[in-house]
Structure formats: structure tokens, C-alpha cells
Amino acid sequence: MEGEMLKGHLDMIVLAALSSGPAHGYAIIEEIRQRSGKAFNLPEGTVYPALHRLQQAGLLSSRWVTAESGRRRRVYTLTASGKRALADRRAVWQQFSAAIRGLLDGKRSSGQPA
Amino acid sequence: MIDAYLKELSEALRFDSALSAIVLQEVRDHLEEALAQEQLNDRQEAERRVVERFGDPWALAAQFASISLTRVMRRLGIVIVIATIAVMVMMKARVFWYAFFQWTLNESARPFAGFVVTVDRFAFWFAAAIAIASLLYLASYRTPTLLQARHRRRLQRTAVLFKLATLPLGISVTSDFALTALQLRNELSAHALIPIMSLSVEIGCIGVIVYLIFDAAYRLARAEIFAIEPRPFSSH
Numbered sequence: 001m002e003g004e005m006l007k008g009h010l011d012m013i014v015l016a017a018l019s020s021g022p023a024h025g026y027a028i029i030e031e032i033r034q035r036s037g038k039a040f041n042l043p044e045g046t047v048y049p050a051l052h053r054l055q056q057a058g059l060l061s062s063r064w065v066t067a068e069s070g071r072r073r074r075v076y077t078l079t080a081s082g083k084r085a086l087a088d089r090r091a092v093w094q095q096f097s098a099a100i101r102g103l104l105d106g107k108r109s110s111g112q113p114a
Numbered sequence: 115m116i117d118a119y120l121k122e123l124s125e126a127l128r129f130d131s132a133l134s135a136i137v138l139q140e141v142r143d144h145l146e147e148a149l150a151q152e153q154l155n156d157r158q159e160a161e162r163r164v165v166e167r168f169g170d171p172w173a174l175a176a177q178f179a180s181i182s183l184t185r186v187m188r189r190l191g192i193v194i195v196i197a198t199i200a201v202m203v204m205m206k207a208r209v210f211w212y213a214f215f216q217w218t219l220n221e222s223a224r225p226f227a228g229f230v231v232t233v234d235r236f237a238f239w240f241a242a243a244i245a246i247a248s249l250l251y252l253a254s255y256r257t258p259t260l261l262q263a264r265h266r267r268r269l270q271r272t273a274v275l276f277k278l279a280t281l282p283l284g285i286s287v288t289s290d291f292a293l294t295a296l297q298l299r300n301e302l303s304a305h306a307l308i309p310i311m312s313l314s315v316e317i318g319c320i321g322v323i324v325y326l327i328f329d330a331a332y333r334l335a336r337a338e339i340f341a342i343e344p345r346p347f348s349s350h
Contacts, residue, residue, distance in 0.1 A: 025143070026143070026148065029144075043170070044144065044169065045168040045170075045173075046174070048144075049178050052133075053181050056181060069146075069147075069150075071147075073143045
């Protein structure tokens with residue numbers, strides 16, 4: 001899938017990837033890749049500014065841990081605000097997705113004027 | 115290849131050394147983790163693939179520039195508002211102190227002191243109004259993904275507003291200095307310590323603001339390159 005198409009939804013994608021639990025940058029990218037069936041092909045580095053931006057907005061928190069390899073790594077977690085933001089974005093996305101599906105399938109929603 | 119990439123990323127992030135240290139650590143961990151998942155028959159080739167997948171360091175730095183500069187400006191705005199409140203508290207504390215000890219000004223100094231108090235009052239409220247307005251202006255727009263020229267111009271306008279707020283605040287503190295000097299010239303005792311300390315806090319607040327304004331201007335200037343066009347990464 002095109003990077004430009006994904007960029008507008010990157011924040012939601014990152015929040016969704018963290019919904020299964022705390023993770024570091026590389027694991028988040030792997031999670032996105034696996035959960036999207038390898039359909040999302042963004043430059044991997046793009047995720048890091050998104051993580052910092054979401055943390056600045058209070059949607060994520062982070063802490064440094066030492067990995068088994070001995071490297072220091074930063075682990076991100078969804079905050080309560082982040083969970084609420086993800087739920088809101090999921091609802092908006094599902095509404096949008098249903099509307100587009102209806103449009104593409106050529107079906108008319110009942111009760112709406114022609 | 116990984117070291118060359120991190121060196122170039124470090125150069126691209128030089129507008130924020132604290133952020134640079136954090137990002138470099140994160141990116142190094144990512145690249146080494148990714149390298150560990152690669153077939154290492156040809157390490158050079160594996161590193162090239164890992165770096166290529168990560169993306170252009172200048173494009174990455176452009177995204178961090180937007181986040182970093184917005185954070186710096188927000189911090190500056192909050193510091194100005196807090197400093198303005200601190201100046202007001204210090205002024206009120208001095209007035210209370212003088213009333214408590216029943217210190218009054220000489221008759222001859224009163225007309226000048228009255229003029230300075232008027233200047234002080236107007237300058238202070240002018241500074242407070244601009245500081246709050248500039249913080250609201252900054253909070254009114256979302257941080258874009260990239261440091262586009264438009265976002266940079268907004269940040270520059272905010273910086274101008276902050277300078278405009280600092281100028282009258284400086285005038286207010288200078289007025290306080292003059293009033294305190296008038297008040298204390300015949301009252302130099304241990305009781306004068308509180309007015310002197312409160313005035314020192316006001317001067318310290320102005321010093322911190324001026325330092326942060328210069329720091330923000332320096333960072334904006336360093337990040338100027340990103341407002342035009344990200345540079346492509348070249349490992350050669």
C-alpha cells in the first residue's frame with residue numbers, strides 16, 4: 001500500500017499496534033506488518049516521529065529498559081487518553097469505511113434522500 | 115553503513131541535542147535488531163537493506179523538527195505565563211511587606227513613583243495579555259507531520275509574539291526595580307531582604323525568558339533547512 005495513503009492514518013495505526021500491550025519501536029513495526037498481512041510498507045523510520053508526537057500529545061507514555069542483548073531500548077505504552085483516542089478513531093474509521101463500502105457497492109442507505 | 119547512517123541522522127538532528135541523543139539510541143537499537151533478523155552472509159549488503167528500509171535520515175529529521183520546535187515554543191509560552199504570574203506575586207508580596215512595616219515613600223518621591231506605578235501596571239497587563247494570546251495562538255493548531263514552511267512561519271510569528279510579551283514584562287520589572295530602590299534607599303535593614311529577594315526572582319524570570327527566546331531562535335534557524343526540502347541520504 002502507498003506510503004502517502006498510510007501517512008494520514010499513521011497515528012491510528014500506531015495506536016492500534018500498541019493496543020495489544022507495551023512495545024518498542026521495532027516490535028511495533030513488526031506488529032503493524034503482521035496485523036496488516038504485510039500490506040503496509042512504510043519506511044520504518046516514519047514510526048518514530050509518530051511515537052514521539054503521540055507521546056507529546058499524552059496518548060502514549062514511554063520508559064527505557066535494557067533488552068536481553070544489553071541494548072537500551074524505549075518501550076511505549078498506551079495511556080488512558082490513548083485508549084480513548086483509539087476507540088474514537090476506530091469508530092470514525094468504521095463509519096467512514098461503511099460509507100465508502102456502500103458507495104463502491106452502489107447501495108443506498110435507507111432513510112436518506114436520493 | 116549503520117554508523118554512517120547514524121552520523122548523518124545526528125547531523126540532521128543538531129537543532130535539538132537532547133532529542134538527538136534519544137532518537138539515535140532508539141534508531142541504533144532498531145537497526146541492530148533489524149540486522150539481527152537478516153541473513154548475514156554479506157554484512158555490508160544486510161546493513162544496506164536495513165538502512166534503506168528505515169528511510170531517509172533528513173526526511174526523518176524533518177518530522178522530528180516539527181515536533182521539537184512546537185514543544186520548544188509551547189514550553190517558552192508556558193514559562194512566560196508562569197513568569198508573568200511570578201512577577202505579579204512578587205509585586206503583591208512587596209506591597210504587603212511595605213504595608214506590614216508601614217514603610218512609606220518620601221513626599222518628594224511620590225510624583226515620580228506614581229508615574230512609575232502607572233507604567234508598571236500598564237506594562238504588566240499588556241505583557242500578560244500578549245503572553246496568553248500567543249499561547250492560545252500556538253495551541254490553536256495541530257503539530258503537522260513535517261516542518262512545512264507554513265508551520266515554520268507560524269512558529270516564527272509565535273516567537274515574535276513572545277518577544278512582544280517579554281518587552282513590556284521587562285519594562286514592568288525595571289519599574290519594580292526603580293520603585294524598590296526608592297522604597298529602600300532610607301530603609302536598608304534586615305527587613306529589606308524580602309523586597310530584594312522578590313525583585314531578584316523577577317529579574318531571574320526575565321533572564322530565563324530571554325535565554326529561552328534565544329534558544330528557540332537558534333533552533334528555528336538550525337531547522338530552517340527542513341522548511342524547504344528534505345535532503346536525500348547518501349552513504350557515499
